[in-house]
Amino acid sequence: MWRAELATQFRRRRVKALLLILAAIPALLAVLVWTSGGPSAGEGPTFLDQVTRNGVFASLAGLTVTVPFFLPLTVAVVSGDSIAGEASLGTLRYLLVRPAGRSRLLLIKAGTVAVYCLAAALAVAAGGLIAGAILFPLGRVTTLSGSTLSLASGIGRTLIASLVVGAGLFGMAAIGLFVSTVTDVPVGAMAATVGFAVLSAVLDGVPQVSAIHPWLFTHNWFAFGDLLRNPVQWTAITHDLTLQLAYIAVFGAAAWARFTTKDVLA
Amino acid sequence: MAGPSGAAAPAIETTGLQKHFGQVRAVDGIDLEVPVGSVFGFLGPNGSGKTTTIRVLLGLLNATGGSCRLFGQPMPAAAGVVLPRVGALIEGPAFYPWLSGAQNLARFDAAGPDGDRATRATRIDDALARVGLTAARSRRYKAYSLGMRQRLGLASALLKPRQLLVLDEPTNGMDPQGTREIRHLIQELARDGTTVFLSSHLLSEVEQVCTHVAVMSLGKILAQSTIAELQASGGRRLAVETAQAADAAVVLERLGLTEVLVAGDEVSARLDGQLPEDCCRALVEAEVGVRSLITVRPSLEDTFVALTGEGFDVAR
Numbered sequence: 112m113w114r115a116e117l118a119t120q121f122r123r124r125r126v127k128a129l130l131l132i133l134a135a136i137p138a139l140l141a142v143l144v145w146t147s148g149g150p151s152a153g154e155g156p157t158f159l160d161q162v163t164r165n166g167v168f169a170s171l172a173g174l175t176v177t178v179p180f181f182l183p184l185t186v187a188v189v190s191g192d193s194i195a196g197e198a199s200l201g202t203l204r205y206l207l208v209r210p211a212g213r214s215r216l217l218l219i220k221a222g223t224v225a226v227y228c229l230a231a232a233l234a235v236a237a238g239g240l241i242a243g244a245i246l247f248p249l250g251r252v253t254t255l256s257g258s259t260l261s262l263a264s265g266i267g268r269t270l271i272a273s274l275v276v277g278a279g280l281f282g283m284a285a286i287g288l289f290v291s292t293v294t295d296v297p298v299g300a301m302a303a304t305v306g307f308a309v310l311s312a313v314l315d316g317v318p319q320v321s322a323i324h325p326w327l328f329t330h331n332w333f334a335f336g337d338l339l340r341n342p343v344q345w346t347a348i349t350h351d352l353t354l355q356l357a358y359i360a361v362f363g364a365a366a367w368a369r370f371t372t373k374d375v376l377a
Numbered sequence: 378m379a380g381p382s383g384a385a386a387p388a389i390e391t392t393g394l395q396k397h398f399g400q401v402r403a404v405d406g407i408d409l410e411v412p413v414g415s416v417f418g419f420l421g422p423n424g425s426g427k428t429t430t431i432r433v434l435l436g437l438l439n440a441t442g443g444s445c446r447l448f449g450q451p452m453p454a455a456a457g458v459v460l461p462r463v464g465a466l467i468e469g470p471a472f473y474p475w476l477s478g479a480q481n482l483a484r485f486d487a488a489g490p491d492g493d494r495a496t497r498a499t500r501i502d503d504a505l506a507r508v509g510l511t512a513a514r515s516r517r518y519k520a521y522s523l524g525m526r527q528r529l530g531l532a533s534a535l536l537k538p539r540q541l542l543v544l545d546e547p548t549n550g551m552d553p554q555g556t557r558e559i560r561h562l563i564q565e566l567a568r569d570g571t572t573v574f575l576s577s578h579l580l581s582e583v584e585q586v587c588t589h590v591a592v593m594s595l596g597k598i599l600a601q602s603t604i605a606e607l608q609a610s611g612g613r614r615l616a617v618e619t620a621q622a623a624d625a626a627v628v629l630e631r632l633g634l635t636e637v638l639v640a641g642d643e644v645s646a647r648l649d650g651q652l653p654e655d656c657c658r659a660l661v662e663a664e665v666g667v668r669s670l671i672t673v674r675p676s677l678e679d680t681f682v683a684l685t686g687e688g689f690d691v692a693r
Contacts, residue, residue, distance in 0.1 A: 115487035123475050201471025205533070208435045208467070209489040210460040216488075375437040 112211065116219050117226065120189075126227070129185045133231050134238030136181065137173020141166070141242035157336060166243025167252055167262070170269045171339065173239040174232065174276050178332050182231055183308045186280045189227045190287025191300035193220040194370065198295040198377035213371045217292075221363065224284045232277035236269055258341040268343075272335040279335070279351050282328035282358030283308055289366040295377045325350070328358050386449030388413050388541045388572040389434060393443035396429050403429040405596035406443060411574055411589070413448075413540075416567045418583035418604070419576040421593035422685050427576045428468055430593070431545055435465055447541065461491045464539040466547055470530030474519035478510055478529050481518055486536050504532040509558065523550035531559070542566065545576045560586055584677040594685045607680055614675070615653055616645040617660065618668040628663045632656060648672065 120126055144162045158171040194217070197203035206216055243249070252265025260268065287304035294300050311329040314320055324330050331351030337344035389411035396404040404426045411417045421427045432438040434445055436453030445452050450459045472481040482501045486492035505511050508528040513521065521529065527550055534542055544563075548556040556579075563573055563586050577583050583590065584604065591601040600607055615634065619625050625644045626637050632655070634646035653672050660667050675683075 112488050112492075115484050119473060119476065119484050122480075200473065201469070202473060204432075204437055204467055205465075205471055205485060206488050207437060208460055208463070208465050209485055210436070210456050211488040212457060212490070372439070374439055375432070 112215070113219055113222065116223050120223055120227070126189065129188065130230060130234045133177060133181065133185065133234040134241075136177055137169050137235055137239030138242035140172055140176060141169040141239065141246050144169075145246045158339075161253065162243065163247060164250075165252060165265075166245075166247035166249050167240065167265050167269055169243030169247070170236045170239030171272065171336075173235045174273060174335060175333070177235050178276060178335075179312070182235070182276070183280060183283055183329075184305060185231055186224075186228055186284050187287055187301050187304035187308065190224045190284040191291050191302075191304045192297045193224055193288055194291040194366075195294050195297040195300040196291075198375070199297055201377060203377055204375055207375060214367065217288075217367055217370050221285070221288055221366075224288060225281060228280040228284055229274060229277035232273040232280070233270070235276075236273035240266065240269070252339075254341045255336065255339050256341045260341070268338050272338045275335045275338065275348055275352070276332070279332050279355060282355040282362075285359045285362035285366070286328075289362040289369070292366045292370040292373065326354065328354065330354075385413070386446070387411055388415075389417075389445070389447060389574060390449075391430075391434070391443060391445040394430070394433060394440055394445055395442035396426075396433050396438055397441045402596045404433065404440075407593070407596070407598045409591060409598065409601070411572060413572050414567075414570060415589045416563065416573045416575065416587045418587035418590040419574060419593065420578075420580070420583060420590060420681060421576075425593045425685075426596040427593055428545060431465075431467060431543055431574075431576060435460070435463070435467065435543065437467075457490065461489060461537070462540045463543060464534030464537070464541070465543040465545075466527075466530045466534055467543070467545050469546070469549060470526045470533075472518045472526070472529060472533075475517065477515045477517055478505065478521070478525075478532075479514040481529065482533055482536060485533050491537065500536050501532075504535045507535055507562070508532045524552060524555050527551055528555070531562070539571060541572045541574065543574045543576075546578065547575070548577070548579060548582065556582070580677045580681055590677075592681060592684050599684045600680075604677070608674060608677065612675070613648045614645050614673045615648050615651075615656055615670070616643060616673055617656075617670050618643050619660075619665055620668075621665050624663065625660055625665045625667075628660050628665060629656065632659055642668075645673070 141162060144159065156172055156175045158168045158175055161168040162172060197206060207213065249262055251259040251262060253259050283304065286307050287300065290303045291300040308329060311327045315324055315327050315330050331347050331354065334347035334351045337347055387410050389409060391407055391409045393406045393408065394404055395406050407430065419427055429438065433440050434452060436456040447459045447463065473484065476484065479501050482504065483497060486497050505514050508531050510525065510528050510532060513525060527547065531547060548559050551559065560582065563575065567573055575583065575587065587604050590604050590607050592599045617625050619642060622639050622642055622644050626639050629644065629646045630637050632651055633649065634651060635649060636647040638645050653670065657667065657670050
């Protein structure tokens with residue numbers, strides 16, 4: 112069923128389009144830099160000023176640009192749709208009488224959303240790498256600490272960074288999955304999930320509640336940049352991934368409790 | 378198929394089954410028994426609780442009270458074991474619009490615990506052929522007509538040999554040929570021993586294929602029996618065409634027939650054990666000129682309306 116589920120979801124035009132747009136964003140960024148000659152050092156989003164010297168940075172700049180808004184938006188769309196989308200199509204009742212098993216179905220949905228998170232972040236990295244490689248020279252990668260890495264390990268670290276970004280979205284995806292078990296209206300679930308992300312980001316900007324900042328799921332979304340230091344600074348990344356696990360546990364349990372007992376009227 | 382509680386466990390059995398939504402008693406304590414091998418017509422006006430019953434039976438809704446069993450196994454506890462033996466069409470078909478018919482079937486086959494991958498392609502081909510969809514197998518579901526969607530739903534229910542088919546309005550949206558084909562399909566499946574639980578509004582349809590009937594209204598079962606018994610319970614009527622209708626009515630009343638109605642040249646009355654030939658002789662001896670004399674069995678529709686009332690408005 113796992114393969115059938117992935118095949119079903121990734122055959123959707125919507126999912127394909129989201130991944131294509133995500134890949135196109137860093138490519139667009141690279142084209143803009145290429146035509147304008149690029150910002151001077153220190154201007155624009157992190158990593159963007161390095162793109163003209165090294166195409167690899169188009170990936171990292173792409174991640175920086177998509178992390179605060181577009182990536183989470185697409186994760187909200189896919190996770191909010193996970194169960195509510197099946198309910199609104201009516202396919203949920205047929206999956207359940209097949210029987211797919213409620214716990215099993217939820218687990219598979221969670222897995223699919225997780226795969227989407229990683230695929231989405233990888234799409235950004237891949238789009239940036241391809242556009243960067245075409246438009247700009249590639250070479251040794253200068254880290255934020257000033258030292259340089261070989262091109263291969265630079266690309267390797269970029270890909271790992273994108274996986275860290277993807278895994279950093281798991282917490283939000285868990286929230287989306289939970290909301291998706293509460294309603295039969297996918298758009299409502301998507302909007303509510305975006306709402307949670309906005310709330311988290313707003314709270315993160317209010318110094319009066321700084322005590323809860325480390326526990327907000329959006330707080331460490333930029334930690335992936337630490338992979339471009341030498342040596343790699345793991346503290347924030349580890350904290351972020353642990354925090355995402357906690358969100359998965361809490362909202363995953365809530366989703367399970369809700370979904371395994373709910374009346375399916377759709 | 379022998380259930381754990383004995384060889385003759387009914388395909389469907391509910392005891393005091395209830396499902397309430399707030400104040401609404403959608404299913405209000407029903408005892409349903411669907412014998413193995415029957416074609417069971419489940420009738421009732423809109424909003425009578427038929428679909429809610431089906432959803433509880435299949436484990437989609439939690440019962441408020443009472444219990445239900447499929448082949449002797451408790452639902453929803455035994456869903457994983459018993460549902461693979463059940464094919465269902467519930468409130469119309471539902472598939473993924475962006476997948477083709479064949480891809481949709483593969484998706485649902487893979488979703489179950491028993492969707493053998495080695496035989497999947499053959500089973501999909503067979504099921505599509507059986508409902509006449511082979512030509513549309515690669516077309517996206519989005520482009521299917523209502524009748525084609527209904528056929529795909531049936532194909533999905535027939536992907537594996539089933540012991541019980543639960544069909545909620547299977548001919549909805551189908552043309553007369555399609556309806557006929559479905560009727561033949563149901564009869565063919567029943568001949569092979571599949572129990573069919575058929576919820577329908579098409580009473581003539583039910584009359585033609587079903588061996589058993591239950592009539593539901595306002596969450597309760599009003600009647601449940603074999604179709605022959607149900608029709609007999611309505612009583613046969615005698616209809617006499619004559620120029621002397623008033624005289625004929627007197628004769629029939631004297632013979633003990635009840636519910637005597639006179640309408641122009643026709644007199645009709647309910648037969649309560651009296652033989653039509655005796656009535657005929659009595660009429661002739663009373664010098665009533667009989668033009669025609671027939672007995673009328675009430676149609677399922679008459680019985681249905683007698684049980685559930687004439688009203689057009691939904692009951693709640």
